[in-house]
Amino acid sequence: MKDPAGAVFAALADPTRRRVVHELSRDGPLTATELARRIPVTRQAIAKHFAALEEAELALGERVGRETRYELRTDAFAEAEAWMRAIGATWDRRLARFKEYVESVPTGAAGRRPSGRRIR
């Protein structure tokens, strides 16, 4: 079974691919020629990034005449977003407990200073 969230993060780990994804998300579908006008890399390099994105099932290519137009597959990105939300929710729980703990202990009563070290 594929892991769309993992594939998304792998795709985004490469700065050029991040740029490709960004352009596709804003203005897709786009061809490699169109992308090469927006990003300072060769059309061939873009084609490779497209292929990687398609392999990871993050983009879908559709042949139009002599060129292939690519667009993002939103389902994979939704999974990645859900994954990040889960990590965020874990922090929400930790931070809520942290706040509760800190506010429940009066300042100055927080306990022993490390022995041998005197404050001030």
Next chain:
Amino acid sequence: METPDEVRRQIEIGAPRERVWSALTRPEELLRWFPTEQAHLDLRPGGVAGFVSEESADEAVVEVVEPPVRFVFRWRPAGLDRPYTTVSFTLEETRDGTRLTLVESGFASLADQIALQSLEGNDAGWRDELEELKAYLEAA
């Protein structure tokens, strides 16, 4: 459709910044709020830290200690050859106490590294690795 590489949270705490700093960085206080049963923390850059509970164990390396303003460490599940993510806490004084900003970052490079490992013949691949990571993150 942006998928960020980091998780960012901000909370307001009704306690002085020094107090918040202490609760954040002293192991005996960590035990009071962080879901861990054992904690050790060598509070200096390069210092090693660890959090152990029944469900999970994490190892960490301290990167920045600027009391009472900034505390940064990187961590990962113990015993796994896996890239770290970086956790950064920033404390600001406010009129009513302290604003705490948490950023955990590095998920993109983490996934990239796991992709490389699976290319190198790790059959478990994406799904198991990330499921494990997710479980570890959610269990903590």
